[in-house]
Amino acid sequence: MEQFDVIIIGSGGGTKIARPAADLGFKVALIEKEAMGGTCLNRGCIPSKMLIHPADQIHHFRHAKNIDIDAGPAPKIRFKELIGRITGTVDDISEGLAPPYEAHPGTELIRGTATFSGNHSVTVNGRELSAERIFIAVGTRPQIPDIPGLAGTPFLTNREALRNTELPKRMIVIGAGYIGCELGHAYSTAGTDVHFIVRSELIRREDREIRAEFRKVFSQNNTLHEGFVAEKVSHDGTVFSVQIRGKDGVEETLEAEALLVATGIVPNTDRLGLENTDIARDAHGFISVDGQLQTAVPGVYAMGDCNGNYFFRHTVNFEGEFLMRVLFEAPSAETINYGAVPHAVFTYPQVAGVGKTEDELMEEGADYVRGFCRYEHTAMGMARQSDHGFVKILIGRADKKILGAHIIGDEASNMIHLLIALMYKEGTLDDLLNMIYIHPALPEAVRDAARDARKQLRMR
Structure with a gap:
């Protein structure tokens, strides 16, 4: 059993603990199974905004006549080049995160999948590590709905949509939350004919007047199939066919070269071996925590998306700073107070x-x-x-x-x-x-x- 002071699983929000704790003299193990930087850097906030910003500029060009500007020939996104720039930039940043941890005398960066073997021990790459304090920051992944025919088809999630170099002529989006709306907006503005399957409402957690205004504007640039659910998916090697059914029983078939699935997220807690611990999860798989983000096991904490409190990079950053303060810098019994948590949806509007x-x-x-x-x-x-x-x-x-x-x-x-x-x-x-x-x-x-x-x- 190798002993550390601190083990961190996940290099997204977990980095808010890793180096600061090591700088205070603690021996830290940071475990990451994928690219450094987590969801936000690699397949979320940063690449999506790099995709959306050019789309916003195109939209303004197209409406320049409203402010008496002759924009000339229709502007066009060089989609393949844009995706190449986004991917290259994100990968460079991600690869640049590792060397400082590898060079720091107080940290060991371990590439691999961590599995709990006990309340305070994890195995990774055949090694068994133990620590008094363990921080779980494993995030979430796209939820894949159980739609007949979907499995095995080359559908996209946010992960693939942000690295897809070929702009499809048509796209179907299953889901009407912020991920689907943001990516659908980017693709439609780039030139794709985008159709949304909307079971209830677009961005349904927003304020009622916001939802109404959003629908009015968003529907001008995207086709909405409201009150419909996807019942069956097929793919002939080139084109997707999605059978949809409305609340009134009306059935339609949509066809497109691309299918984006954005129906929610699930926590990556089912792959941690938590059954070997006393750590508790709720009915949706999110780790239950107290006011100090501590799990049912003293000394083990869950932060970020996997605890289910909030699903933003800015909130996990806040959690990391809180944990550093109350556990390491000035230990106290203070509980976290998020205050009024803000959010934004980077669509048009x-x-x-x-x-x-x-x-x-x-x-x-x-x-x-x-x-x-x-x-x-x-x-x-x-x-x-x-x-x-x-x-x-x-x-x-x-x-x-x-x-x-x-x-x-x-x-x-x-x-x-x-x-x-x-x-x-x-x-x-x-x-x-x-x-x-x-x-x-x-x-x-x-x-x-x-x-x-x-x-x-x-x-x-």
């Missing part, structure tokens, strides 16, 4: 949110007011000739605190940070109203939504 949705507040019976401002009613929105987009803020009536904020439209992922900061500082509507906003910058839409909320408060 872009979506961002933080805090409660109006649906949640209504369900809770909360006493609140809704402040609202459309982009087109601001000076910058007028300059951009915006035909969609809005800011929506939800304010508690009694204390004027910001309960939630939701933005759809240009730069939503940037605009939301004004509201994230105020919510973090427990700011109020008065704080929003008392600020000086640059004129005529787009955040004036936030100010005007705040003014609308003040009006609603006065009307009572």
Whole structure:
């Protein structure tokens, strides 16, 4: 049995622990079975945004006539070259992550699959390692639905879609969450005829007004088959055929050269040998943790997607910094407080949110007011000739605190940070109203939504 102070399984969010702990003098083993950097770097946030950003530019070119620009010949994405650049960049970064760990005297980077052999021991490459503290950061993988005929076909998940060098003429997307919408947007803007099979709603966890606005705009560039489910898949070597059935029993067959499956995620916890431990999981396979992210086994922690709390790189970064502080730097019994966790969907239109949705507040019976401002009613929105987009803020009536904020439209992922900061500082509507906003910058839409909320408060 080889003894370490710290074992980390997974080099995505797990890197927030590995080198910082080693720098403090702890002997650390970092175990990784795939490319360094985890989902975000290799098959998630970074490559997808490198794909989506050019798609956004193409979209703006195509609509340049709205602001009296003659864009000339139709712009085109050099898809093969773009994917090559994305893949090369991501692989270079991933490969560059290993040498610092290999050179650090306090860390050992082990390439292989870790399996628990006991509560505080794991086996990898025939070696058995033990540590007082073990951090599980194994992430998730795409959930593959049990659709007859799907298995064995060359369908795509986000992993393959981000490395696919051939732009298909047609694509079918099964799933209507943020992964499917982001990748579908990128492919459709690049020139693919994209059809979405939407069982319930697009991005259904968003605020109700966001969902409605998103559908209105998104459906202009993508074909939606709403209320349908995929019942059977076949592939003749070139073309996919997907049989779909609507809520009313109507059946259709869609055909396309590519099929993207984006129906959710499952945690990579079923491959860890957790049956050899006392670590508990919920019904979906996510590892159960307490307020310090500790599992049912003292000294063993789960962070990132695999604990099921949140599924963002920014939250696992936050968790890693928290764990370093309360376990290593200044040990304490402090429990994690995520505060208002923000998110963004990088589609066209872009979506961002933080805090409660109006649906949640209504369900809770909360006493609140809704402040609202459309982009087109601001000076910058007028300059951009915006035909969609809005800011929506939800304010508690009694204390004027910001309960939630939701933005759809240009730069939503940037605009939301004004509201994230105020919510973090427990700011109020008065704080929003008392600020000086640059004129005529787009955040004036936030100010005007705040003014609308003040009006609603006065009307009572």
